[in-house]
Amino acid sequence: QSPLTQPAYVSGSPGQSITISCIGTSSDVGRYDYVTWYQQHPDKAPRVMIFDVTNRPSGVSNRFSGSKSDNTASLTISGLRAEDEADYYCSSYTSSTTSVVFGGGTKLTVL
Amino acid sequence: QVQLQESGPGLMKPSQTLSLTCTVSGGSISSGDFYWSWIRQHPQKGLEWIGYISYSGRTYYNPSLKSRFAISADTSKNQFSLKVNSVTAADTAVYYCARTPGQYCSFTTCRQFDSWGQGTLVTVSS
Numbered sequence: 001q002s003p004l005t006q007p008a009y010v011s012g013s014p015g016q017s018i019t020i021s022c023i024g025t026s027s028d029v030g031r032y033d034y035v036t037w038y039q040q041h042p043d044k045a046p047r048v049m050i051f052d053v054t055n056r057p058s059g060v061s062n063r064f065s066g067s068k069s070d071n072t073a074s075l076t077i078s079g080l081r082a083e084d085e086a087d088y089y090c091s092s093y094t095s096s097t098t099s100v101v102f103g104g105g106t107k108l109t110v111l
Numbered sequence: 112q113v114q115l116q117e118s119g120p121g122l123m124k125p126s127q128t129l130s131l132t133c134t135v136s137g138g139s140i141s142s143g144d145f146y147w148s149w150i151r152q153h154p155q156k157g158l159e160w161i162g163y164i165s166y167s168g169r170t171y172y173n174p175s176l177k178s179r180f181a182i183s184a185d186t187s188k189n190q191f192s193l194k195v196n197s198v199t200a201a202d203t204a205v206y207y208c209a210r211t212p213g214q215y216c217s218f219t220t221c222r223q224f225d226s227w228g229q230g231t232l233v234t235v236s237s
Binding site (some may be wrong): 002004034036041043044046047048051052057072089091093094097098099100101102103107 | 146149156157158159173175207215217219220221222223224225227228229230
């Protein structure tokens with residue numbers, strides 16, 4: 001059981017928008033704006049897509065956006081493309097262990 | 112652009128000591144304000160931060176893990192390493208090394224990792 005809860009699977013058609021949720025608690029997602037989203041293609045290293053809830057690193061498409069409400073963070077991908085098909089992980093700082101914790105990951109399928 | 116590459120034994124027997132090395136190229140591990148972490152991913156499961164070593168050599172470990180882990184650095188080779196004592200099947204995972212700019216680290220952890228190695232699979236089996 002991962003500290004942060006993500007849906008195991010999400011799918012969408014090219015051009016559509018999808019949202020992946022990341023449910024935490026008042027000790028992590030709900031308290032700190034320290035949520036990061038990673039994209040991981042098969043046999044590749046994870047890549048930061050969003051950090052500190054809403055910020056995009058340079059080089060990441062503006063089709064990727066992040067948000068947070070209460071204890072739930074969300075990653076939205078608009079204008080879905082085939083290359084977006086990957087696993088996505090969220091992470092957050094948590095005061096319960098003063099460490100960083102991760103979600104279990106969401107497999108995105110582009111139909 | 113910094114690159115990280117893990118190396119390790121692949122297959123271990125229970126109770127042995129696991130040693131992994133991360134070789135960094137494109138930047139010095141002892142200069143600049145960067146922290147160097149180990150993260151693992153159990154099969155079909157999420158990620159778990161193990162700990163870090165800072166550019167100045169300070170280490171910190173995930174308090175949720177038992178004290179079997181040790182991170183060290185060899186600045187002459189621009190490498191940092193992870194040792195895990197008394198491995199069990201529960202230590203079977205892909206092990207990643209990763210980098211974090213210091214502004215995203217506190218005394219106890221780093222909250223994001225901007226560069227990662229490709230990962231190395233470690234299997235613990237008798």
